[in-house]
Amino acid sequence: MAVPFLDADQRHPITLPDGTPYTNTVWLGSVIDHPNIEVGDFTYYNDFEPVTDYAARIAPYLHPGAPERLIIGKFCQFANGTRFITSSADHPKRWFTSYPFAVFDQALFPYFDEEFAKGADTVIGNDVWVGDGARIMPGVTLGDGVIVGAGAIVTRDVPSWSIVAGNPGRVVRRRFPDDVCDRLDRLAWWDRDLADIRALVPVLASADLAALDAALAERGL
Template structure:
């Protein structure tokens, strides 16, 4: 079995059979330099148009110095048009008006400073697939291994290894039973070295629960990776 050959520092990780670099796919960590966005290794984004600012493309409302952060784990797969609508896009909902007067007239800031200073992070786990045009709304946490369907609007937290779809997004099914889900969370393969992940490929590219149990014992049985 050949070792995995992926360079986490590359900008464009796909080379087509004819040797041409596929410029529409990027490792997000290599193209985003934003103080409020954290991205793990090998998480990619694909777009059908040329992009000059990937942070603005995927999180258009998140500004530097905002009270919230966007965290994306390792090995995530983010399709064209997916968007993270972070807390800075929110408006006061308990007041008699939702209009952000202080944005247009700074003298009104005393009324709005408390509301504008509150922001909860948006968190995407590891090995998450976010489909074409999906929208993740403020303060959502998406668990490891989840699948977010195309055009889904996610307003609530998503459990690990759930498949969600629709508007508002609801759980369609769980990808695996409770035992397998627990084993995958225990294995946490995304935290292993790349050579270890390569050795695990026959297991990861299968649905063999017994092989998964053996992998957990091998890599996590003593609490070490």
């Protein structure tokens, strides 16, 4: 039986030329076991420092049992310093104070229950690349194929196939014309089986529209 070209069960998916694993990079799905975090296959994270708790590294404010979730798609690429600042990090903004008194005195929780129970999920699509040091703020959704520039602070939802950069993050442009984005949405290559994804690599690693159209036609799409 042929060995699949990608193995979702690996911890360190990159092997150096001398045969040793490159330990800075991990499949997140193989190293995170957290009730509030869902990670699709083949999504990787790279860090330049040793990490003992990857959930705490990428989502430091998300504790088990929090009202929000972090949902990450397949084949995402997260550079060193990527952080998801989830809703539990937020403080009341409509009150006269933003200070979370109930964290320090449980008798005050009745005043904070409703506010602390709020928590919009952070949702990351498939094939999303987040650059070095970027921050994704509470409740943000990034569509499929989004690229987030290094150091960006993303505070609003980003449509699929967009490039976002800056602080606050702003959409710079769509990566492709709308008709090409529609084709990529139909292909949804990340949902296909590994053998088909492997067969699609020559198309995916190109900007050949004719080849993309042929791949869609071959699959009845």
